[in-house]
Amino acid sequence: MNLSEVKKGSIVQIIRIEGGLGIIKRLAELGMYKGTRIQVEKNSTGPLILNVLNCKIAVGRGQARKIEVI
């Protein structure tokens, strides 16, 4: 499934990120790359709020759809 479908509170692992080199690198700098575990703190309307390496990150819904997780 993709990140936008994950329920609030659950912890998931990233398995694939779709997108150009620029966005993949930026996500990596924020701690999100293939293999990382992230917690979804909020997923209702608008951007998702994630907890990555003890930081809160807001990710647009469109971007979240491009992040495959299990």
Add this chain to the structure above:
Amino acid sequence: MIRCALVGNPNVGKSTLFNLLTKGTEHIGNWPGKTVECKQGHATFGKEKIAICDLPGSYSLSPFSDEEKVVVEALSKNNFDVILQVADACNLERNLYFTIELLKFSKNVIVAINKSDCAKKSKLIIDEKKLQEEFGIPFVKISAKNQTGINELLKQIIQSSKKPLSFKIPDEIKNREFIQFEKEIRPFARSLNIPSKWLALKLIEKDSFAIGLAENSKKGKQITAKASLVGQNIESSLKSDIGSHIAKKRYCFLKKISEKSIKYAENRKEFNADKFILNPFAGIPIFILILWLTFQLTFILSAPFSDLIDEFFINLGEFLGAYLQNIGVSGWAISLLQNGIIAGVGGILIFTPTIIILFILLYTLEDSGYMARVAVILDGIARKTGLSGKSFIPLILGFGCNVPAIMSARILDKKEDRLTTMILIPFMSCAARLPVYLIFIGVFFSQNQGLILLLLYLLGIILAIITSFLLRKFIFKSESGELLIELPKYHFPSWKVVLMQAKHQTFAFIYRAGTIILVASIFMWFLSSLPYGVEYGSKESISGIIGGAIAPVLEPLGFGTWQASVSLIFGFVAKEVVVSSMLTSYGVGEEGLTSVLKEDFTTLSAISFMVFVLLYVPCIAVIGTLKRETNSWKITLGATIYYIAVAWIISFLVFQIGLFLGY
């Protein structure tokens, strides 16, 4: 003198540390030698002097936004003796990713682990000796807030500047082809004074800055073609894209280190204010409430101070006038002083308290961590109009002053988003336009003053939304970028940082009053007094003739007097000048303006005039900034013409519809 660059992720307390280290020596300017603009100051420790250049917050040396480009440009063009990275103790692992980037680039990196007081509170244990051992570079624990560890940090900067460090960072790519490629570009890297390993890595990562460097050189095409080929081969042998591979390698390395040196405490249950602030239903009302409170507080808190300054200038004018007459100074000189200088400059300085308080409140919102949330709250609305939620950060700063707001649009990642946002900022009514509204509202409205003001601000916002929609539909046709932003922990704003930023803006305002507005006021006085012999500020004076020539264009808007026309022309210089020039051309002080305005304006034409002032070009400085930031005359001139046209059309509609309705 030791030259030190200050870098770090956003929201790690970099500005607080910079203020603490430089203690009032800071100024914004070009770093000596090279044209990189940064905030700079100096610190002294013993006999050594350390010049510090504060660079924008950044996550890596691969620029994602134009703001981050400033960092990598500054580091590659200047040979800094030391790079000081400020890292947040509470999420050190993520911060150390940037450290690795820096170490690929420079041998002299020091890490200051900031907020160590906050780490202690949340029972987080960091072994900086172990970190030092593993990385091979100095780590110093500090707290910029409590001012601890600063002397040790300065000592370390001086020590490190003397001898290059020997750090131990593993190579992410050990492929033979890559090593060969790195050897090939060595002469090129040396000519740029950049480490070849770093450049080789960035080139195969297709980093825009590195490719830009290569393309500017003679062998550019050859190098980038080779880089792309090597990159492809590496990717197929790794069975992964290079970006992910590098990230994985680095985080593996960091994980090993952090297991040895960082002990995380159990997660404490904290009060989560985001439950309310980011709530889909409550978020927007809370945002509007905060914005409304900001403006209300600005007026309530500043009014008594403004009245005091007002009284001071009235008394000063009368006192000086009487005194100079007594000692026999000629009439024209007294008129220049009273009608020109004191009326013009004094009329503006009255608003200093308003400006100070507005900026303090805006920067408090930014420093507390709320501004980043605004981007999240408004992202949904923003996307419908073709913007990104992040656009709202520069837009809200625009209420203070449009010039720094346009520059702060650099935080936007996508070019089209950035251009659209910059063009919208002038619709945000800046503090300089406030004096004009306050005077007109004071004269023409005894009730609902706050409401009228709010409606003016709203009109600007609505026109910004419409403009954004049009721009995305017809000119910058692309989807706005997806939101990706770190939400910093809420914290009590650092008053030192907030006050320093507010001080900069307020000084800029007072400086304008003492320079541009002073000159404009004197110039206006001459235009209103010449040719010799005419009555001061009459229709026969030069300004009367100029104003009279333009007045017919403004007639359908309801303010076709020459005084209004002249004041609007002078308003191009700076919006505050509209007030000053009215005071000079009517030849009255603040207190006399009420009666003359009531003669020349009706309530309806006063509204139309305020709308025009809101919408037509903010000032020359904004146009200059727009040109510099867009790097395009076409966009700048197009936008300028658009602002004037919109102003004329909307004022026309307001006035004519008002007349039709019988006002």
